[in-house]
Amino acid sequence: MAGIKKFVVGAFDDEAVLFPAVKNVRKAGYKIHDVYTPFPVHGLDHAMGLRETSLHTAGFVYACAGLTTALGFMSWVFTKDWPMNIGGKPHFALPAWIPIAFELTVLFSAVGMVLTFCYLCQLAPFVKKHHFHPRATDDLFVMAIECTDKTNESEVTNFLQFAGAKEVNVQVAESGWWIGRYDKEQVLYREEEF
Amino acid sequence: MNQHFILPGSYKKWTIGLIVAGLVALLYGFIMYHPFAHAGHGENVNSTRFWAVLLQNSVYFLLIVNAAMFFLCATTMAMGGWQASFKRVTEAVSSAVPLLGVLTLCIIMAIVWGGRTDIYHWLDKSAVAHDKILSGKSGFLNPVFFSIFSVITVVLWWLLGKKMRSLSLETDNKQLSFEEGKKWIWDNTVWASLFMVVFTLSVASTIPWLWLMSIDSHWYSTMYSWYTFASSFVAGIALITLFVIYLKNRGQLEYVTEEHLHDLGKFMFAFSIFWTYLWFSQYMLIWYSNQPEETKYFVERIGTAEKAGPFKGIFFFNLIINFIAPLLILMKKGTKRNWTTIAFMAVLIIFGHWIDFYQMVMPGTLHDKAEMMPFEFGIPLLFIGLIMWTVGKYLSSHPLVAMNHPFLKESIIHHT
Numbered sequence: 001m002a003g004i005k006k007f008v009v010g011a012f013d014d015e016a017v018l019f020p021a022v023k024n025v026r027k028a029g030y031k032i033h034d035v036y037t038p039f040p041v042h043g044l045d046h047a048m049g050l051r052e053t054s055l056h057t058a059g060f061v062y063a064c065a066g067l068t069t070a071l072g073f074m075s076w077v078f079t080k081d082w083p084m085n086i087g088g089k090p091h092f093a094l095p096a097w098i099p100i101a102f103e104l105t106v107l108f109s110a111v112g113m114v115l116t117f118c119y120l121c122q123l124a125p126f127v128k129k130h131h132f133h134p135r136a137t138d139d140l141f142v143m144a145i146e147c148t149d150k151t152n153e154s155e156v157t158n159f160l161q162f163a164g165a166k167e168v169n170v171q172v173a174e175s176g177w178w179i180g181r182y183d184k185e186q187v188l189y190r191e192e193e194f
Numbered sequence: 195m196n197q198h199f200i201l202p203g204s205y206k207k208w209t210i211g212l213i214v215a216g217l218v219a220l221l222y223g224f225i226m227y228h229p230f231a232h233a234g235h236g237e238n239v240n241s242t243r244f245w246a247v248l249l250q251n252s253v254y255f256l257l258i259v260n261a262a263m264f265f266l267c268a269t270t271m272a273m274g275g276w277q278a279s280f281k282r283v284t285e286a287v288s289s290a291v292p293l294l295g296v297l298t299l300c301i302i303m304a305i306v307w308g309g310r311t312d313i314y315h316w317l318d319k320s321a322v323a324h325d326k327i328l329s330g331k332s333g334f335l336n337p338v339f340f341s342i343f344s345v346i347t348v349v350l351w352w353l354l355g356k357k358m359r360s361l362s363l364e365t366d367n368k369q370l371s372f373e374e375g376k377k378w379i380w381d382n383t384v385w386a387s388l389f390m391v392v393f394t395l396s397v398a399s400t401i402p403w404l405w406l407m408s409i410d411s412h413w414y415s416t417m418y419s420w421y422t423f424a425s426s427f428v429a430g431i432a433l434i435t436l437f438v439i440y441l442k443n444r445g446q447l448e449y450v451t452e453e454h455l456h457d458l459g460k461f462m463f464a465f466s467i468f469w470t471y472l473w474f475s476q477y478m479l480i481w482y483s484n485q486p487e488e489t490k491y492f493v494e495r496i497g498t499a500e501k502a503g504p505f506k507g508i509f510f511f512n513l514i515i516n517f518i519a520p521l522l523i524l525m526k527k528g529t530k531r532n533w534t535t536i537a538f539m540a541v542l543i544i545f546g547h548w549i550d551f552y553q554m555v556m557p558g559t560l561h562d563k564a565e566m567m568p569f570e571f572g573i574p575l576l577f578i579g580l581i582m583w584t585v586g587k588y589l590s591s592h593p594l595v596a597m598n599h600p601f602l603k604e605s606i607i608h609h610t
Binding site: 042043056060087088089090095096098099 | 474477478481482484499525527609
């Protein structure tokens with residue numbers, strides 16, 4: 001649900017510092033809202049304890065929908081609605097439909113996955129997102145830790161500084177705007193993962 | 195660490211068993227099928243069958259072991275480091291090229307110089323003289339050119355492959371400094387690109403035309419060589435993967451992890467789809483334009499709307515086993531990281547493309563007389579046994595991990 005939340009935000013300038021920091025923050029029991037990086041960092045999702053994305057499963061479902069739509073529509077048009085003699089070929093001309101069926105499969109899965117991705121990340125036109133740090137798109141790795149009523153902010157701030165953050169501050173932001181906000185599931189920290 | 199892998203007794207038993215079984219099949223064929231009987235088309239079906247089966251298997255297994263060297267050179271040229279931890283397995287598979295190359299050359303020379311017009315119709319001089327299409331192709335399809343070109347090609351595969359392997363083995367006993375490492379990578383790149391040129395001009399164009407496409411000598415397709423290449427490459431990757439899994443099972447190849455398996459699985463998945471793309475492009479264009487001289491190839495296999503052809507079942511089985519199965523089974527990340535599934539899929543792919551080569555060779559030579567009997571399944575055992583023998587020999591006489599490869603670290607920390 002949408003709500004105003006408080007975050008402790010730490011900016012790191014080194015991947016090698018970020019990974020142990022993520023580990024220690026989770027170990028200490030703080031909840032990482034998200035880590036913003038200028039480029040995809042391999043293994044970070046695993047370190048953060050995020051569950052595997054199901055975006056590709058959604059992609060498979062959209063692809064099946066696209067394939068069915070294409071084959072269903074073409075077979076209806078060419079065998080029932082408006083049969084035409086094209087070069088003496090059979091009306092049910094499957095080989096000729098394969099390229100179109102392929103295109104629609106790709107189109108459905110691509111567009112569907114982009115839209116799903118936007119939904120999951122709560123992106124849409126005219127929606128303003130809170131930026132925790134502008135340099136997250138440039139050269140800094142930005143970690144946002146979600147606070148509850150009981151969180152002691154100065155303690156978290158100190159913790160992040162100790163973990164190697166170059167800048168630490170406390171920010172207030174709206175945490176979600178859509179119905180059924182997608183809260184990233186996080187597994188509790190376990191020692192054997194590392 | 196640099197201790198050599200000792201081949202387990204079971205491996206040796208299997209190798210010898212397969213070779214013996216294959217030799218029995220070969221001997222059986224030799225006695226029962228009169229391989230040197232007169233070669234007129236359709237006259238001695240059994241002798242045609244003998245040579246067609248040998249041709250199919252020798253070419254198939256030679257091309258898949260040669261595809262291992264292609265894989266090695268392609269990754270070398272792309273500065274790929276991830277495969278360094280199982281590089282020796284790739285080299286071992288490619289070390290079967292000389293032996294299988296000589297066997298293949300013997301078989302095709304026997305076919306060509308034995309005047310087996312039932313296999314290659316263009317060998318029939320009187321037919322060529324009255325045939326506009328064949329006489330037009332005779333500058334290319336004649337015994338002398340065929341033989342010289344085949345020998346040169348196989349020798350080049352062998353020599354360039356040997357150079358790549360010896361470059362790799364050079365590093366076993368010396369640590370490379372940074373400068374030496376750079377120079378070594380450069381040398382590798384140069385030789386790999388030379389191999390690549392030869393490979394492109396042979397496997398990806400002329401060799402499938404000569405060895406396989408000329409069986410249907412009136413017909414041609416510009417897709418054919420790519421299609422054969424895709425077939426042999428995906429089966430070659432499957433073969434490498436099988437050996438990697440076997441060694442991993444034996445507690446060897448300590449640096450190979452699920453990450454490497456995942457990437458090999460991706461290769462199998464991607465090139466299965468690439469194969470289908472070429473298969474379909476060839477099929478659809480011919481189906482669409484509907485020219486009698488082009489559709490002949492498919493009429494011989496699947497037949498027409500009125501009358502089903504003798505290879506209809508195999509033709510569509512080929513598509514199911516080589517496209518539908520890899521597509522659906524290898525799509526998920528979990529299956530590509532599962533040793534058992536990948537081993538199963540590798541076997542399936544090798545078998546599937548063997549079927550693919552079967553339906554390339556048989557329709558043009560045996561027509562509706564082709565069979566799938568113990569002889570057809572016995573001859574591949576000989577080739578599998580020979581591959582296992584050469585690969586086992588290479589693996590047990592050299593260190594299994596190229597410890598001084600400059601990219602080894604990259605392979606150890608590899609993460610897909």
